[in-house]
Amino acid sequence: MSAAPEAPALYRYVLRLGDLALVLGQRLSEWVGHAPALEEDLGLANIALDLVGQARLLLAYAGEIEGRGRGEDDIAFLREHGEYLNPTLVEQPNGDFGETIVRQVLIDAYQLALYERLVRSGDERLAAIAEKAVKETRYHLRYSSNWLVRLGDGTEESHGRVQRALERLWPYTVELFEADALDRDMAERGVAPSLEEMRSAWSRHIDEVLTEATLKRPADRPYTWFGKRGEHSEHLGYLLAEMQYLQRAHPGARW
């Protein structure tokens, strides 16, 4: 392994992982009390809880790297829209249950491909977090994949809905594997896995599930979003407004 990465780059990389978990956890928790059945309410809430747990570990680490005394809560609640580095996919609205499941399969498979490799990271702290998170992520992916098969290979109505959701969300997956300077830097330093390698693992799983779900894999389109650089869709602002309201209205509030 080459030299340890400088703080700002590693800080930004850890934020990418932490913000992904935080924003998706917040999105999924919107289902609490609204899911189609009690079991799914519990399932989605459990996944949200795991994601928020991962976010806490990652954002606390980001705060330590930054070295300005900010804790996980400061980083989660007091940053602006453009400082969030999550991929655009996870901030997309929940839509119906089918659309939430499509988004979840796409991102669970991504997180599994990531954590399975990150356990060998040259960064010990990230490796430890990944070692813990990879086990939970296997459960998440099993849940979302099995639901996608039931919906895709279900009725004409459910099939049509998840196929349309897949078409709508697919363009956001390009960003996950489009390596920019930070991704390349982290990979070269032995901190992050190669996105190319992750793409193959992700693609294998997605193809397998889509085939079983009788769904068609959409064609890749050249346009790419870059939430991971802080360039977000219009949806993130609304999510943050709700998530950050309390801390901004009552700074330092504790309960």
Place this chain on the structure above:
Amino acid sequence: MSATAARVVPGAKEEARVQTARRALAAIPDPELPALTLADLGILRFVDLRADGVLDVGLSPTYTGCPATDTIAQLARRALEDAAVGEFAVHHVLSPAWTSDWITAEGRRKLDAYGIVPPSPASTSSWRSSAAGLAVACPRCRSARTETISEFGSTPCKALHRCLDCLEPFERFKCL
């Protein structure tokens, strides 16, 4: 983690202090599964005496988002204060990651008696297979005719099943 700091070869007095702390911690009931202790769950990882006289205590979370994690750390601090073991530091240990395989034989017996099916060995099986894997016997009537309702239950560590004979729903510890 920080627990790798220099340790001392303990004399009888130090050894007694470590043992007192270990006993106090091991007996703490889990806040969500009060029938089991921290020792039964396998989440008490180490009690070590550092060269500077501080007791290092390592606890592992079962799930990253488990709301009981903070409560458990608080209970541990209180137990150590009550046991008057002197200065201590409580650490969260992530690696190696906790697995349900670490639940002790005693812990499994208590889970079963509590009406929760103990976990079978953790696996990394494919997405197609249910977490249930092999047939799960009903903890009430012992029937093997059961089904999985959901891989997620009332707490992060449990899944929901139902018995097809006595028709009672029941919980099972997830195999992580």
